[in-house]
Amino acid sequence: MLIVGCGDIGRRVAALYQSAGVPVTGLVRSAESTAALVAAGIEPLRCDLDAEVPAALPAAGLWFWFAPPPGQGTADTRLRRFLAGVRAAPRRVLLISTTGVYGDSGGAWIDESAPVAPGSDRGRRRLDAERTLAAWAAARGVEMVVLRVPGIYGPGRLPLARLRAGTPLLRPSEAPWTNRIHQDDLATACHLAMAHAAPGSVINACDGHPGNMTEYFLRIADHFGIPHPPLLSRAEAERVLSPGMLSYLRESRRIRNDRLLALPGMCLRYPDLAAGLAAIDPRAGAAA
Numbered sequence: 001m002l003i004v005g006c007g008d009i010g011r012r013v014a015a016l017y018q019s020a021g022v023p024v025t026g027l028v029r030s031a032e033s034t035a036a037l038v039a040a041g042i043e044p045l046r047c048d049l050d051a052e053v054p055a056a057l058p059a060a061g062l063w064f065w066f067a068p069p070p071g072q073g074t075a076d077t078r079l080r081r082f083l084a085g086v087r088a089a090p091r092r093v094l095l096i097s098t099t100g101v102y103g104d105s106g107g108a109w110i111d112e113s114a115p116v117a118p119g120s121d122r123g124r125r126r127l128d129a130e131r132t133l134a135a136w137a138a139a140r141g142v143e144m145v146v147l148r149v150p151g152i153y154g155p156g157r158l159p160l161a162r163l164r165a166g167t168p169l170l171r172p173s174e175a176p177w178t179n180r181i182h183q184d185d186l187a188t189a190c191h192l193a194m195a196h197a198a199p200g201s202v203i204n205a206c207d208g209h210p211g212n213m214t215e216y217f218l219r220i221a222d223h224f225g226i227p228h229p230p231l232l233s234r235a236e237a238e239r240v241l242s243p244g245m246l247s248y249l250r251e252s253r254r255i256r257n258d259r260l261l262a263l264p265g266m267c268l269r270y271p272d273l274a275a276g277l278a279a280i281d282p283r284a285g286a287a288a
């Protein structure tokens with residue numbers, strides 16, 4: 001089993017396979033991540049996908065593609081370079097994409113049948129990854145599954161630094177809907193989708209309980225006893241917030257997860273933010 005981009009989610013998925021005795025190889029870029037893989041009992045493969053392709057790949061029937069696209073442009077050049085350069089192919093490949101490929105739906109509920117219409121280059125790069133990998137897989141008879149993932153949260157993945165810095169937020173009345181998945185539920189979703197999803201499936205991997213984006217930040221602030229930051233009108237936010245943050249504020253979606261919940265064995269451990277936060281000790285906030 002090969003995990004390309006074996007970071008936080010990759011290591012959680014690896015642990016699920018390792019507990020069943022399946023050996024895992026993880027591809028990463030840095031020395032630090034290579035050491036983390038060794039410590040976790042994962043065979044490391046070090047390669048910078050911006051510049052090279054691995055000289056050889058381990059024989060693996062299953063590939064997970066978790067490496068993010070680069071930060072600029074509209075194409076996933078990392079995935080494209082890798083696919084053009086490798087000779088091996090798995091039996092099955094699972095790609096983590098994002099729900100950003102849907103673009104703005106004006107706050108409406110959507111499912112996987114919604115048209116893709118990314119409103120940012122970040123979303124366009126992910127759509128390029130979906131389409132590039134699908135074409136490559138189809139040409140080789142490789143089964144492919146796509147998980148479209150919203151904001152991932154959990155211990156160590158909370159916006160505490162932003163909250164402590166007092167960076168302003170949009171007023172709740174003007175803030176978009178956002179969607180989330182807990183990091184452990186996402187790892188389970190990857191494992192079960194690889195095992196059971198029909199070839200060609202696209203699955204929204206979210207908890208099905210969207211929330212107001214500003215309330216998400218404020219609930220975390222309350223959980224950790226952090227004072228609320230200033231709340232801005234949209235016009236004020238346009239002047240003050242970073243372009244990256246503003247691009248998130250321009251998209252509002254509520255995403256259904258019926259297809260995820262229909263996977264055999266899928267049961268969300270953290271079906272909403274309240275359940276996820278309840279399991280996080282606020283005294284551990286300094287490390288989060």
Ligand SMILES: NC(=O)c1ccc[n+]([C@@H]2O[C@H](COP(=O)([O-])OP(=O)(O)OC[C@H]3O[C@@H](n4cnc5c(N)ncnc54)[C@H](OP(=O)(O)O)[C@@H]3O)[C@@H](O)[C@H]2O)c1
Nearest residue numbers: 005006007008009028029030033048049050066068151152
């Ligand atoms: N953050 C979110 O809320 C969110 C939402 C939707 C989807 N996603 C996506 O979900 C996926 C899994 O997330 P995650 O939290 O597990 O990410 P992560 O912890 O940042 O892991 C990403 C992995 O990709 C590797 N990587 C990055 N650039 C590379 C390069 N040029 N060459 C080789 N390896 C490279 C990193 O290696 P090094 O550590 O060595 O650099 C790391 O192992 C990612 O694609 C992420 O973008 C995230």
